[in-house]
Amino acid sequence: MTSTLRRAGGFAAVGTLSLAAPALGAAAAVPFAVIAVLAAFVVDDGPMFELFARPGDHQDGRLNGLAGFTLAATGLALLATAPQLAVPPRQAMPTSVFVAAVLILAYGNVGEKLVAQRWSDPFAAVTGFTVVGFLAGTLGQFAVQTVTGAAVDLPTASFLAATGALVAALLRSVLYERDDPLVMLSVGLLLWFFTQLVLDIATVGIVVGLAVTILLGYVAYALGTASVTGMVTGVLLGLLTIVLGGVGWFAVLISFFAVGGLSAKFKYDDKLDRGVAEDNDGARGSGNVLGNAAVALFAVIGFAASSTLSMPSSLFLFAFTGSLAAAMSDTLSSEIGGLYDEPRLITTFERVPPGTDGGVTWQGELAGVAGAALVAAIAVALLDLGDPVVGAAVIVLGGVGGMTVDSLLGATVEGDRIGNQAVNFLATLAGALVSAGLAVVLL
Incomplete structure (x- = not known):
């Protein structure tokens, strides 16, 4: 057994102390606080x-990782007990x-180390994590539910565990191992938020949701249209969409991932030669x-919380479809459009080299309209x-x-001021606001 696997097992043993929370009650934070003091x-x-x-x-002479892990667990334990006092x-x-x-973080680490061997x-x-x-x-x-005598809701428990595991895996892929305390706190707070929503999850729904999103995520990774972190993110978004929104919402989302991913691969070598190809082989x-x-994602969560927010659910429906129509169009x-010569800058209409931010071609604009029409x-x-035509x-x-x-931002501020991902976010936000606003006026 390697040292990393033994260490993961030790952290898992410490994490298992959380199972004593129902018996400890208000003292649930004490074991973790004691271990944090000993470690530090x-x-x-x-x-x-x-x-x-x-x-x-070894260099610091103290167990920083264990101290951080147990302090994060202490914080969550206090959130689970202190408000009641x-x-x-x-x-x-x-x-x-x-x-x-x-437990998701503690035992997920064990799974990751086992597979890595x-x-x-x-x-x-x-996958192991x-x-x-x-x-x-x-x-x-x-x-916990068995000890406390509460009714066991398998679909909801599975949904929360799957969401927590995917979020933790994503954050760990982006951050570092020393940031595990941040991952644990983030997962705990997110799952707490989801428990506040009125969730009506059927067993078949969660099983189908997990199976379909995992399968499509793997296919995207195998085809090279998504990296590992992109795949995890896509599976997480897909699961939340199909559970909180429904099959129709999921179909709209997956159409963007599928068509958008394949379009990045379309004539990739030609785009590479022209200097307009996506990084990481698309x-x-x-x-x-x-x-x-x-x-x-925010729109589908808003849809699930619309009754709590006292807002019309249709507002979030059009924000969702409008944002994805914008993403597909862009x-x-x-x-x-990157495959055609003589793009023109959208602000001045002067000719610019292919790949210039804010440069557009009539072929690209036509493809963008077709993409929005496909989502619609x-x-x-x-x-x-409501009214299907409107x-x-x-x-x-x-x-x-x-x-x-997106094109206007690319021509004016993208580059030194903001990056491509921020521009994409603002463009999809604009699409959501336009669709939601028009829906309020016209429907």
């Missing part, structure tokens, strides 16, 4: 130090969420995925837009509006 100020040598020491701990009592983080967040592929490591973290998070919730990373789909206009057609077929027009206008904003 007492244990500086010996077998225990060697078990938990991460690179750099206030006068009057306030809503606390559910104990099951606290346990799930700790046999396969060096980053995809395998992320996600699968084992998911199982640990689900079983942890069951354990594979989309997490930044690219989030830049194009973050607004859609992607196709760039990928198709899928939405009309699978979603309730609804489709609203989505197309949102898509074209977002594409135009």
Whole structure:
């Protein structure tokens, strides 16, 4: 057994203390706080130090990684207990969420290290973390619910565990191992937020959602249209969309990923020769995925929370479709338009070299309109837009509006001031606002 696997096992053993939370009650934070103090100020040598020491701990003479891990667990434990002790009592983080967040990270690390012993592929490591973290998070919730006598809701527990495992895997891929405390806190707070939504998740829905999103994520990775982090991000977005929105919402989302990803591969060598090809052989990373789909994610979460927010759900529906229409329009206009000569700067109409930010061609603009129309057609077929003709027009206008904003930002501020991912986000936000605004006026 390697030292990294033994260390992961040690952290998992510490994380298992969270299962005592129902019995400890208000003292749930105490074991983790004690371990944090020992790790930071007492244990500086010996077998225990060697078990938990991460690179750099020997130089500092203290177990920084263990101290950070247990302090994060202490913070979550306090969120799960302290509000209940206030006068009057306030809503606390559910104990099951606290346990799930700790176990997802602790045992996910074990899964990652186990897989890494046999396969060096980053995809395998992320898969090991996600699968084992998911199982640990689900079983942890069951354990808490069994001890407390609460009813066991398998679909919701599975959804929370899957979401937590995917978010943790994504954050760990982007951050560093020393940032595990931040990952744990982020997962705990996110899952707490989801417990506040009115979730009506069927067993079949969560099973189908997981199966479809994982399959499509793997296909995207295998075809080279997404990197490992891009795949994890896409699976997370897909799962949230199909569970919180529904099949129609998911179909709109996946149409963007599929068509957009394939368009990046279309005549890739020609684009490479012209200097307009996407980096990483056209594979989309997490930044690219989030830049194009973050607004859609906020929209589907808003849709799920619309009753709590006392806002019409249709507003979020059109924000969702408008943002993805903008993402599709911008992607196709760039990928198709980049194959043609003599683009013109959108602000002055003067000719610029291919690949110039803000440069447009009539072929690219036509492809962008077609992309928005494709999103609108899928939405009309699978979603309730009210008046289908007006609804489709609203989505197309949102898509074209977002594409135009992208080009204008590219010609004026992209580069030294803001990057491509920020421009994509602002363009999809513009598409969402245009579609939602028009829907309010016309529907």
